[in-house]
């Protein structure tokens with residue numbers, strides 16, 4: 001706690017405030033339930049953050065400085081209460097205050113439902129970035145959508161994934177959010193474009209036929225020890241047409257509510273796809289709604305601060321988190337051209353110096369395209385503007401590469417090979433002053449494979465900013481014992497200056513320190529084992545290697561490669577009398593997009609294999625497999641501190657960065673991984689001895705592809721692998737249902753397996769054998785674990801944000 005905050009906190013006043021909030025919620029202290037108290041706590045705390053939010057908003061220095069506007073369809077923020085207490089420096093003081101009310105703070109925090117307003121990596125990154133912007137006081141506003149339902153809740157029925165809606169605010173509302181009706185906007189859709197004449201000029205004017213109100217809800221992003229609170233502004237769709245009372249009174253209930261139903265649908269639910277573009281009209285409507293409301297709010301702030309329109313790029317920068325908010329580019333152009341009546345060149349100069357774009361994936365199925373016909377119908381004026389942008393851009397291409405049709409075809413914003421489609425990534429690159437990938441390797445591949453022509457046309461525009469994670473949530477909050485240990489050794493500055501962890505390296509060989517460090521790990525493993533016992537009724541050996549793969553379920557992430565290794569361990573335990581291994585618990589946690597059948601088959605297979613192994617008395621506690629349902633931020637906070645081994649096993653070239661890899665290394669887990677994404681940089685930091693790299697690298701992958709990949713040959717040449725695969729076809733794991741796991745077998749055996757699962761199997765097993773050997777040497781393992789924690793300071797999202805600030809955004813920190 002900073003001295004100032006210590007001074008400001010008045011315990012008895014806070015307790016009174018909590019009781020008042022409890023009363024307002026309709027409860028009495030002696031009968032209130034834990035959840036009621038949690039709501040009262042949240043509301044009492046939110047009073048403070050709201051006043052800091054408003055004060056930050058009115059800060060003249062911030063209004064006169066440049067801000068970043070982070071536009072993202074996803075912010076996977078996770079629970080706010082515990083994290084905000086850490087940032088406010090009030091964690092211990094509040095724990096003390098609530099204990100005087102007879103309550104435990106951790107029990108209260110457990111009552112909060114995660115706001116799961118994102119799918120995975122990209123959404124969680126946005127949340128870490130907001131935290132780091134506020135901590136370092138770089139002026140920022142996050143813009144997202146206020147989904148009524150977040151990412152679905154996952155459960156398993158006989159091993160198969162079930163999905164249920166995630167009503168994260170129900171029924172009482174979320175204590176941290178503040179509705180801002182005075183800042184609402186009106187957003188149009190459909191309609192037509194008219195030509196208007198004024199003072200001898202003709203202008204184009206869009207006349208939408210549907211209008212929906214965008215109502216903003218602000219969540220406070222509390223800067224760590226900084227008294228700065230920035231808004232995460234989430235737009236909700238509301239009907240504009242007033243409730244049709246006449247129709248209601250006449251008995252036409254459905255019609256009376258029709259407008260509400262339409263508008264409410266817009267932000268009803270988060271699309272549950274990760275690294276995949278579903279191409280649904282409602283999704284494009286969400287994107288435009290989000291972009292248009294955010295652009296309008298940015299312009300409102302800019303003009304209210306007294307700045308000239310032409311100075312927009314000097315005061316506001318708009319970061320597009322992937323292509324989902326791309327339509328903000330033509331939207332800003334539309335407003336400048338049609339509402340403010342600027343000429344094209346002036347408008348384009350403003351827009352193209354305001355936007356910057358981050359690419360998060362190379363997977364072709366994730367690269368968004370929208371049908372020209374759909375855009376023309378939903379947003380007719382925007383389609384005209386996109387044509388004009390492209391027309392002028394094609395002239396630029398012609399000037400650079402005269403008569404080169406092929407260049408024009410790849411670079412064009414319009415793909416006219418089949419149904420005419422708008423390529424959102426191309427529009428982003430054309431309309432942005434900077435484009436970045438999210439890890440060194442990924443950015444290199446963006447330049448080399450995805451956008452080589454753009455890189456030639458605009459040298460320097462494509463850059464790298466390696467991702468990062470916030471050390472506040474991902475170490476200080478989720479791993480208090482390790483945090484205290486670190487603070488005892490190196491002081492309390494590290495959560496704001498993560499490079500300082502390097503000083504821990506000097507204790508890596510200190511046996512006393514090794515013991516304390518591993519005791520912390522052990523307690524974290526016990527905590528996780530306790531959770532598993534309580535919720536899944538599986539008893540775990542906490543001396544075992546906790547081997548963890550937690551992330552969205554996707555073929556490219558290769559959970560099925562991990563599964564094949566698990567099966568091979570099981571078979572060796574049963575069949576090889578001399579086989580010995582350190583006990584292991586293999587953890588999985590992953591949601592599959594509801595429409596992604598193969599991903600669901602992989603989940604089913606893992607659950608079936610787990611059931612068999614866990615109930616086989618011959619295995620004892622040598623091997624257990626645990627699939628933790630409903631993976632979410634608050635679950636990650638329990639799993640990550642307990643991990644010994646972090647599985648980052650995507651096929652090289654497919655995982656743009658990964659951030660789970662950073663979280664686990666920071667908490668003292670050793671990575672087993674391919675030369676992919678940020679694994680490459682983690683290896684550079686921790687050194688070859690403290691990471692287990694295996695498999696084909698990017699060049700190896702292309703060579704194998706060129707030679708011709710033949711999984712059948714691999715299958716026949718490796719008995720261990722063959723046996724593991726064959727067991728998917730018989731009844732070993734699905735008694736009475738032979739073939740139930742065939743989809744998984746088929747996916748890796750076909751020569752079309754794009755993720756070359758079998759090609760990496762042998763080396764993966766080799767790397768796991770190395771892990772098994774090293775884990776048995778407790779002191780060596782402790783050394784490696786300590787060095788992982790000590791040497792990953794680079795992966796703080798504070799550093800990522802400074803890279804954006806210095807190389808792209810050019811912001812000044814405004815200290816409050």
Ligand code: 8GP
Pocket residue numbers: 119120121122123125273274275276322360361366438467655656657658659677
């Ligand atoms: C993810 C990447 O897969 C991951 O490697 C990276 O660490 C993360 O972004 C943050 O940069 N990509 C996505 O989450 C993604 O493309 N999601 C979109 C469709 C929702």
